[in-house]
Amino acid sequence: MDFDYQWLLLGLPLFFILGWLGSRFDLRQLKRETRESPKAYYKGLSLLLNEQQDKAIDAFIETVQNDPDTTELHFALGNLFRRRGEFERSVRVHQHLLVRADLSQADRERAQHALAQDFVKAGLFDRAEAAYKVLEGTAYHTEARLALLNLYERSRDWRAAVDTAQQLESAGTGSFARRISHYWCELAQMAEEQHHPDEAERALQQALKADPSSARPWVMQGQRLARAGQPAEAFEAWNELRRRDPASFTLVANDYAAAAIAAGRAADAKTALEKLLADAPRLDFLSAWAKLESDPEVAANRYRDMLHAHPTLSAAREVLQQPAIAASAKAVGPMAEQSLADVRTAVTRAAKPLQRYRCAACGFEAQRHFWQCPGCLSWDSYPALRIEEQ
Structure with a gap:
């Protein structure tokens, strides 16, 4: 059958019209959707x-x-x-x-x-x-x-933390030496808890290698040696801490005095503490020094001088606990002795909230010092001084 070209001539305009109508419909729909989409977004x-x-x-x-x-x-x-x-x-x-x-x-x-x-x-x-x-x-x-x-x-995956921090440091992201030192200290603490002293020693050495200026490895090294019955070695470890970071030395000052007595180094420790007290009069230093002073009256006078120079509740509590004050009250009579006991109790209670440590980052307070804040997880955000002494 022959094809009739007339139908083609009639169909072309029809197809053109239908295509034009279709495109107009699509264009209108697209414009409508484009208008509606920003409206919904801005809404x-x-x-x-x-x-x-x-x-x-x-x-x-x-x-x-x-x-x-x-x-x-x-x-x-x-x-x-x-x-x-x-x-x-x-x-x-x-x-x-x-x-x-x-x-x-x-x-x-x-x-x-x-x-x-x-x-x-x-x-x-x-x-x-x-x-x-x-x-x-x-x-x-x-x-x-x-x-x-x-x-x-x-x-608390400290080994993975060490690897990741080292990768970040190698990539030039910044210095992670102090944090890496803390991670090794955490590993040392875990080894101590699991009764692996050799592993703890290796971890502490890695901590010192990562950051020789960090105070925590020296604190922990002294504590570990003291627990192991090695007071002379503990004394030397804390002496190193005292030279490197006197502020953090307040955390172990009393333990330092006890180790000095056990190691027969009381005179050396007393001289070192006197120098610290001259540079930074802290109650922890004075308390450690008083353990090494044989004359109670001399120690009592030193506490009174501390109270006069730095009138804090903790210093007042220490003065009230001196044997000379108790003896004076006892000589006056039972009423004075009871009054002294009541005042001592009241001062101790009032001083307690001020003897906390406070995170400088988030303000979280705690009875003991933390190297990492339990609240905001910041490292080294706890000053080694209690609230009352800051």
Whole structure:
């Protein structure tokens, strides 16, 4: 059958008209969607700025449903879920981004980093560690390593922390010598608790090698030797601490005096403490010195001088506890003796809150000194002085 070219002549204009109408329809739809998408986005942003997070999330979800390819909105939505503590939903959003084949490499790395943050906030440290390790060699590798270092600290995986800190230092991120020294000290403490003295000694030597100026290894070395019945060696370790870091020496001043007595070095220790008291009059130094002074009256006078120069409740408590004061009250009569006891109790109670150590970073207070704050996890944020002496 022959083809009739008349139909072709009639059909071409018809196809052209239909194509033109179709393009107009698509263009109008695209313009409408383009207009509606920013409106929904700005609506969500406005609600977010007005701290109406629930409504903002609803607006963003509606936008994402209408336009699933909106990558930035996915990130915004995931961050909102994380901030609200809805970690499971945040994880789903970022995992959805990662499975998209059309996602750029930069956005894929960004989604991986956000997913790792989700796992950290959710307390899923093992999954967070795996997620951060995927970022090795990407634009986020430094941030990932720093996050891993914090994860290892929180999980007390000190050997992994040492390796990661050394990698960061080698990459030029900064100096991690002091933190590495702390990690080795933590390993030494764990070895001591497990009754492995040789391993503890090696860890302390590594701590000193990492940062010779760090006070903690010398403090722990002296304590370890004193527990092992080696007072002379403990005395020498603390002497090194006294020369290197007099401020941190307050933490072991009384133990230093006891080790000196046991090692037959009381005179040397007394001379060293007198020099410290002349440079920095601290009650801990005076208490250690008083242990080495044979004349109670001389010690009592020294405490009174301390109270006069530095009128603190702790100094007043020490003066009230001197035998000479108690003897004077007893000579006056039972009423004076009882009054002295009551005053001593009241001063001791009032002084107790001021004898705490306070973190300089977050203000967390504790009865004992910490090398790492239990509150904010900062290192070396506790001064070696109590609140009353700061």
